[in-house]
Amino acid sequence: MRRRFHRPKGAIPYLLLSPGMGWLLVFFVVPMWYLAKTSLSSGLFPLFSFDWSFGNFSDSISQYQSQFIRSGEYAAIATAIALAVSYPLAYWIAFRGGRWKNLFLLLVIAPFFVTYLIRTLAWETILSDNGLVVRLLRDVGLVAPGGRVLATSAAVIAGITYNFLPFMVLPLYVSLEQIDHRLIEAATDLYASKPKAFMRITLPLSLPGVFAGVLLTFIPAAGDFINAQLLGTPRQYMIGNVIQSEFLSVRDYPTAASLSFVLMAAILVLVLIFARILGTDRLTVSA
């Protein structure tokens, strides 16, 4: 019998791809092209001229090294905390949530109905020097008497963790929810202890969710500047703050553009290393 279905030929796949590709071309590739050109230009605002100034890159790295490192540190710590907090939460919702699953998920994303800026400003009030939280922390001795939380690294990291938490919870939930419970039952039937079944079955099967969650949290966190600006001091400023001020205040577009590229490259490298460690081929298959 002849096969009734065959691979579509000719233009159809490309036609279907074209809206997305067109969108990316206009709103990603073209701006990137201008950004690349600017990053290799020199001169004073507004007369920048393109002259292959690779020096912009070495200058911006050496000048803002500490902010780069700080961005990586804060984003990594925030991602780790978010993972530690989200995994049990997502696990509980997926395995124990029952018919309330959707409600719990809704509660996780509910803060997102409020804009990012307002949520961060709310933390300014929550962590206020004379507020309830800080007084409590002082009473239990976690904060020195007369000490503060606002305008410290802890506040910035807490803010970042909070703001990106749902990006961690949702992918984790999706991967945990897909796990076939019979596999865990089979493992315990074969005399695996509960922790062992978790380590051998649940955890490996949830890795795609961990991978996606870590990326979705780490990448925006590394480029964030709102939390450092509102909850931190100049000593907490991240690379995002530098890029913002180079663009808007100093108006040194070449430096700002080269900083953006360095940030993108650094994130890309970190992501590749991370993917290598977790093993991407397996992840892409099961995701």
Place this chain on the structure above:
Amino acid sequence: MTQSLTRDELLRRGLAGGAFLTLPGLLAACGGSSAKKATSTTAAAQTLPRTITFSNWPLYLDIDEKTKTHPTLVAFQKRYGVKVKYLEDINDNDTFFGKIEGPLSQGQKIGRDLIVLTDSSGLPGRMIDLGWLEKLDKSALPNIKNLQPTQAHPAWDPNRDYSLPWQSGMTGIGYDPKLVGGDITSVDDLLTNPKLKGKITLLTERADTIGLVMAANGDDPSHVTDATFNKAVAKIQKAVKSGQVRQFTGNDYAPLLAKGDIYACFAWSGDMVQLQADHPGLKWVLPDSGGMIWTDNMLIPKGGNAYAASVLMNWYYRPEIAAQVEDYVNYICPVVGADKVLLKTDPAVAKNPLIFPTKAMLANVHQFDAKALNNTDYTKKFQHLIGG
């Protein structure tokens, strides 16, 4: 930098936003024919367009809370039969400039006839140098005679060919006497008093922060040299390193001061008038060594209708109109005679020295050096200072 809103006001205003943006249009539609007569008396060849677009800072124009319309603007539209599209889309000099810089540098219009930017940001002077501004049409602007004489000849626009003040404000020290444990009138005290460690903020606007510290050093902020600039930066650097300075802020110092998270800070006069309404204990002073003064200027971006914009400026330079605006805005009025009108309608405002400063106060404020504002080296140094 002049936005003087508290967060509550911003939210309140944001909710109303949708409603009042559409209103001027409706009102203009029933504006009527009396308008045309008024225009025909001025330069014959000039006619007003159907719409004038005016971009300004939030909470910077009188508003009728009930109808969410701007009474002085409604009156203008009635009289001249022209629709004014009033946008409150300037929240920050640098950010707004970033928005219009692209089209202007390509020789494109930005769809606005009038914008308002602060002199101490250096941007108005910059835009003149770049040729990005239209000249005022002074034939349509006889009321320019009401401009405060002290404002008539800024270094960056000596004859006011391209700019006209909208409001001014002073920068000084805002503080809570209860928390400070007394009064604070010296910048050095603010930067070194151990009682205030971690409890003060400075401003991200370099003209204000550098200017105040320069004055405290006994240097002249209106003539910046490398030596005096570096001296001021070094002094601030020391206070940052020691942990004395908690943050550099825009006008978000206001809630911090109100909550008691900070005890004292560099603060803008107009903000303090509004803060004091809810927190009467707070005080604002010009430091002994002198404060700073800045002015928000109306400018006509290239491609805007200079005649129409000038007619609108002329309207706001009538003392009785300026008085109406002032009664709501609470910054410093640049129009001579507005205080006399207010003395009858709202004497409390007319007598408030933060709104109509005394001669002694005006003698104790400096304008920041216009040239230093566009010195990239200085800008970088300051950004490094506040950026770690």
